[in-house]
Amino acid sequence: MLDLFSVSDKFTEPVRRQVIPQLLLSKSTLLDGLLACAISWAGDVDDSGNFRRLTACYRHASSAIATLMTLEATSPETMMEALMLGALVSSFAVKLRVNDVLAICSRTLALIKPIYNTSDPKEPEPLVFMSCMVMWEIRGCLFSCGMPTLRFRTPEKSYVDRHAGLCASVIPCFYDVCKLSHALSKGPVDTTDIYMELESIEEYVRTWQPEPPEDFTDRFDTVEVTHMLCQVQVMRQALLLIAHRLRFPFGVNDGPAQILSLTILSQLETTLTATRSIVRCVDLALLVACLELKGAERQKWLNDITKFTGFSPQFGEHVKQTLESFWAGMDSFEILSWSELVKLGSPFLRNQHLI
Template identity: 25%
Template sequence: MTPKACDQCYRNKEKCSFTLAAEKRLGRRPNSKSFVHGSLHIWDYERGNQIETNNSRSSTRASNCISPSTSASCLDLALPREKKEDDEQDVPLARVLDQILQYHSTLQTTTDAMRIVTHDVQFAVIHIPFTMGRSFMNDLRNSVYSVLSQSAPTLTDGYIAFLVLVAHCQASRLYCTTPDLYRGARALRVLRNIKTVRHQDAVGILLLGQVLFVFEILTDTFTSSAHSIVRSALISARRWYPFLLQEPRFDTITICPIIMDTVCCLVYREVPVIRLCIQNRIIVDRFMGVSSTLMPLLYDLCVISHIAKSATAGITLNSPRTIDEEHPDDCYSDIEKSIEDWVPTLPPDFLSAYDKAEVQMMLTQANVYRLAGLLVIHRLRYPFGVRDSVAQHYANCIFSEMSSSCAALTQDGMRALPIMFPLWISMFEVEGPGEDLLEKFSCFPLPSVCMSKLCGFVKHVRMAKESGYNGLWFDLVENNLHFAVIP
């Protein structure tokens, strides 16, 4: 039986009065909406009649937020992009850099960094020195956005310090800025102390290692710690590399540190942290191009060189007095043959997927790195004064490869130039062509800054040769090379 009065009216002996409300009263709570499990929605409130606009914006933000239950894949987050005028892509480089530098002092938080990451033109201007061309920019941008979203505490300080310094370098104003050493130190502390418990942590650490490497080489006139920064990141991420290298979406972050470490190890005769060996797919990397299959050979060369350096028997074996100069049969023979026979593996759509300048850059890089490997082997065998003509032949071949591609490579100065290591070691052997190429490459600000510092060691090696030094140039590195070697 339906009661005719509520408990209160029954006690007071009153009759209940029922009113049907056609509309919801003002002040009533809104009906709760069901959100996707694990999502965090942040609502914006504005005055006036903009409720629908706010709801629309909130829905957009919610779709891009990080969900703890769906963060298993580090690089699967959608990248929101700012709307721009149609002609903004044609804004001069100097004006874009001015816009960034005008508010660089306000870059303090992850949100501030994200403003640049989600801006097409500003992101490209800052990051183009680290890619072969614009064809690689979208993948790099998606990767940086995802890693920064999921590893903000790890990456923010180092990334902001990197952004500001690279912007000044691109604008040729490096001399008039003070690097944010406080942020750099905090980021370095994170790199040293972080524990990698997930593959997302490993990817974040690898990106942090790269941005801190760049920060270090642009900050100091003399630095011996930049290589150790990259090695530290690789060591922290090493146990995750077998998984990361099977996932193409991680390539933009995971491949570059390997060539950075390998090149330095060739010079210092050390063993790289990672041996890159991928057999089930073809890699075309933003920085390594089509040379990924050469990296295992250079790794093996580093191992052999390190053993020869460390073992007295190996050093004796490789002495030029005990080697047949015409038919050397020593510990370098097999790896020399492998590098000599190496050719890059190209994907079927290589010529159509990339523009002409990018193709030229990648093929040039592959050729000069193969020649550089052979030149390194020759100088590990023979000190200055022994078979110098062969070393000069390799050096001139490297200069010729670069010169023939120079017009295509320098047409806009807007790309990475990862051929500095072959150029640098060739300058030990022949004077003149290397300086001419550096003059032509002056439109690339970041490599030019680094090579201007590395040329100090070139001068030292040449002076040693002129004074009668008849040892290996590798033996001069420990006490006389005061700057990081760049690829």
């Protein structure tokens, strides 16, 4: 299951070696989360004939969430404990409770924020789940004009992130875009400063280049390198596309947006053709790009959306429903701002309450 949330299978064993000692040290805190995660990904737990296992899975998940709601992070050690519990419960949610992913991630990040903001960002390994949790929250906040809990702190040294590959250094840009989207959604505002900040983000993203570590091509094979370079490009284009749509509503200046959309989708298709495997952890770029589709192209990508999004079939179906609701809203209006669109569409990764 670990490989589904990683850009490469080579992260599976190192993450396992890191997780097991933490589980042994924090058994009472993490056990229910581990069991909920393990049972939910066991294969057939969501089938109608497995009521006993499904009931047990939800019982452990509910207990783990209750623990998460009362947990306190007062040190780097308890921060790691809370982050791992949140990662376990959110992994369960990606499989069986997609609408609770945002709430779980937001709660976890709020819990660890005071310690995280004063911790040493030089070494990324102790916080191996951090980028994954941050990006799940960003997905939900982006499509609700919400404000993310914290801004990802990029480690000083170059490294390959388990979830973000070579894109870790632009994760803060997604936070910044969400912040501006949130500000624009609040009603009539002076957009001068907001548009200047958008231009600054766009300029940075256009000139940004990833910094692979020295052992990059030795550590990863040709297919993995190809996938991570594709991830770099589609995430860069997704940031530019979101920034464009915050400045220009759907129906206004559509040409540049359609070019960016085509670039993202073409890169994903070309990489699949060349490597015969799907690029992982690019669902955000895929969803943003598909918003721009018209006519027959919509159905073509809708048919393949579960395959390209990865993670769980349930998450793929959730993305499909989100897209269809957004397209319906866009077809009802000639001009539609980003904030108006997310209000019309079905909730993405969010519900009003936890389990």
